[in-house]
Amino acid sequence: MTDKKIRVLIAKPGLDGHDRGAKVIARALRDAGMEVVYTGIRQTPEMIVEAALQEDVDVVGLSILSGAHMALFPRIMDLMRQHGLDDVLVVAGGIIPDEDVPALQAMGVKGVFGPGTSTDTIVRFIREHLS
């Protein structure tokens, strides 16, 4: 008998302190039956990857509103690879301009969700990519 739950880390890299969006997502994923590790605001790339490793999550969700994603995300993806976390699904949300999306996807961020995305879309995206 196995009882595999989807485990998700929701993290806010960088210096903006607005985590309402991250909390809404965390709550939606909880209601979809997932176990959501929420680490709070102002996380460094090192803290995020360390938490992802210790918590053995299937998904890392990054919420960022500060505009620093092109500086922070490459570092996070690098550290993930260094720690052998290549198989973890990475998604991002927040304020991310469309023109940055291809570059983020190229570095391995599988889904980028802007304002107005329904939480159902995100839940479905995660389930489809993990199955």
Added chain:
Amino acid sequence: MTDHLVEGVLAGDRRAIARTISLIEDNGAEAQATLAALHPHTGRAHIVGVTGPPGSGKSSLVNALALYFRRGATGERGEGGSPKTVGIIAVDPTSPFSGGAILGDRIRMRDLAGDPGIFIRSMASRGSLGGLAWATADAVKVLDAAGFELIFIETVGAGQAEVDIARTAHTTVVVEVPGLGDDVQAIKAGILEIADIFAVNKADHEGADHAVMALRMMLDLDLGGTATVLHHGRLMEVVRTVTGGEEPPSQGPLPPARPSAWRPPIFKTIATRHEGVVDLATAILAHRAYLEQSGQLVQRERERAAAELETIIQQESLRRVLACAQGEKLAALIDRIVRREIDPYTASQHLLGG
């Protein structure tokens, strides 16, 4: 796969530790084999349970304690001998409706990030009601086998009945906060009885002294009683005399001193400011020394093994009986119980008797 994981855990590889805990949580087929291979390497860590009501500051207190055991009071590494390695398992409740959970204990533990001597794992209770998850005790074994010297278990926010932690931990710290109720709360049964150490956290809030006094009175009542008390749910011959680092009780002559008996000390703490944490940490070590010297460590270890074996047998025999009886026979019996043709006790005898 299992051998690889076992080797990794024993070498302290963090990925292997994390994977093994997931395997146990998901109850995979390899979990039992992995635990069997790890078992000979366990039994070295000191296990500290931290329990108390929601919002009482358990995570902040664990954060402050772990920081102290790693770096000493001044934040300098190495103070007071070599720093201990610390494993933390923090349990939060699973939603009974969706089966999901928000695990937020790491938020208060950000001071511990980046320290290779610390491993933090969040765990959802997954339907277990005793304050821990089914997998918690086995996850502790993984951290123990990986060489963590001190392991903290933070329970879900617990009130009066969630006492499983006392069966899993060597030292149970019960965290209280000011203003939670009248003095009668302190003589009710429940988590107050399982405390080896009390922390009255948020001690800068109004009513802290009153909370300390209510706890102290509760302990004084214990002192006046018989020489046999229930400790950790088991009958034990204990005369409670004063050793816990706290002042003597306010009333009455003491029973004949038996220096080995432990009176739970009470500390006021303000976890977010790291106040009172040194005393609390010192008491944890003192309790460990007491358990070793009094022979209780060995005794508790036996009780723990017995309880664990009992639980495993319960689960396994339930699984086997239900596996044999599944389908029509079980459904038919349930129907007969509902129609009042048979009572559930007799029905269970049918199933167990074959």
